[in-house]
Amino acid sequence: MPLLEVRDLVTEFRSSGGTVRAVDGVSLTVEPGEILGLVGESGCGKSATCRSILQLFGGSQGRIVSGQVLLNGIGDLAKMTERQMQMVRGKEASFIFQDPLTALNPTMRVGRQISEGAERHLGLGRHAAHQLAVDLLREVHVPSPERRVDAWPHEFSGGLRQRVVIAMALAMQPRLIIADEPTTALDVTVQNQILRLLAERRQKHQTAIILVTHDLGVVSEICDRVAVMYAGRIVETGSVDEVLDNPTHPYTRALLAALPSAAMRGQPLIPIEGAPPSLVAPPPGCRFAPRCAFATDMCRQGLPPELAARGGQATGHLDACILGEGR
Numbered sequence: 001m002p003l004l005e006v007r008d009l010v011t012e013f014r015s016s017g018g019t020v021r022a023v024d025g026v027s028l029t030v031e032p033g034e035i036l037g038l039v040g041e042s043g044c045g046k047s048a049t050c051r052s053i054l055q056l057f058g059g060s061q062g063r064i065v066s067g068q069v070l071l072n073g074i075g076d077l078a079k080m081t082e083r084q085m086q087m088v089r090g091k092e093a094s095f096i097f098q099d100p101l102t103a104l105n106p107t108m109r110v111g112r113q114i115s116e117g118a119e120r121h122l123g124l125g126r127h128a129a130h131q132l133a134v135d136l137l138r139e140v141h142v143p144s145p146e147r148r149v150d151a152w153p154h155e156f157s158g159g160l161r162q163r164v165v166i167a168m169a170l171a172m173q174p175r176l177i178i179a180d181e182p183t184t185a186l187d188v189t190v191q192n193q194i195l196r197l198l199a200e201r202r203q204k205h206q207t208a209i210i211l212v213t214h215d216l217g218v219v220s221e222i223c224d225r226v227a228v229m230y231a232g233r234i235v236e237t238g239s240v241d242e243v244l245d246n247p248t249h250p251y252t253r254a255l256l257a258a259l260p261s262a263a264m265r266g267q268p269l270i271p272i273e274g275a276p277p278s279l280v281a282p283p284p285g286c287r288f289a290p291r292c293a294f295a296t297d298m299c300r301q302g303l304p305p306e307l308a309a310r311g312g313q314a315t316g317h318l319d320a321c322i323l324g325e326g327r
């Protein structure tokens, strides 16, 4: 039984240019203890998908139009009120934002920020909360946690701040962590340390993780499965080995060929020509068709294709190419 099952999720943002359908029929599952990578070009809807799961739209005009976000044992998060979501966030599922600076309150000591939610939700006393913060700082490998627990965010480097953000996300032992490009702002060494932390947590506590990244090298190192998004939809998904070693959708193939990373395995670097379509008025048919070397008239017409099995049902490898295996 999956921990999280997202079914046919549709999310829109109202903007001056019209209504942007940032997520257009996304379905995905995450099992306990599994790391699902979510990849795709900038603007394809990765963050919108993640924010929808926890209804974290901030001040933006985002809303879930339809679909379900089923969290095992809790129910459909898409139907919950803000008040109900406040009981879910942090405790059942937590979110790690890209930028550790904006995620921290500059006027609150780091220890307090880490334990605040646990104090409130779990009714921890002052002393227990302080101890929890020290333990979590130790768990995320912040040196001298007893001393550092009383520091202010500005006294920490970017890498240490992101560790604090992760400690905050771990504080109530959520079953799901959604990490939206948690390492983009950090240098490579720190990136690796942070990713190792997430992998450790999964190992020790069977925490499920959705990891948004631009880096297919990161996907190949720490994810179990991957979902590739294009223009608001998932175009290919499967185990990391299947999808990276044997990509079937032309977009995934192009993405793999274009990215200089360890996952490249010596393939030449080919930038994908053209730009993704508008999400205000997307063209009919397959949204990748205008950039696809294989596209036929069939691809340019009708509804966008649905995900279908590739390489046999049992592998869980799916892609949304109209041409299927006859390409």
Ligand SMILES: Nc1ncnc2c1ncn2[C@@H]1O[C@H](COP(=O)(O)OP(=O)(O)OP(=O)(O)O)[C@@H](O)[C@H]1O
Residues within 6 Å of the ligand: 013, 014, 015, 020, 021, 022, 040, 041, 042, 043, 044, 045, 046, 047, 048, 049, 060, 061, 062, 279
């Ligand atoms: N608050 C908003 N108001 C209007 N449009 C938005 C808003 N947030 C996102 N969008 C639009 O929704 C689409 C998906 O954006 P999203 O941030 O989910 O992309 P992304 O895949 O996370 O990109 P990146 O890799 O750059 O983070 C884009 O077209 C974006 O312009």
Ligand SMILES: [Mg+2]
Residues within 6 Å of the ligand: 046, 047, 048, 180
């Ligand atoms: Mg994003």
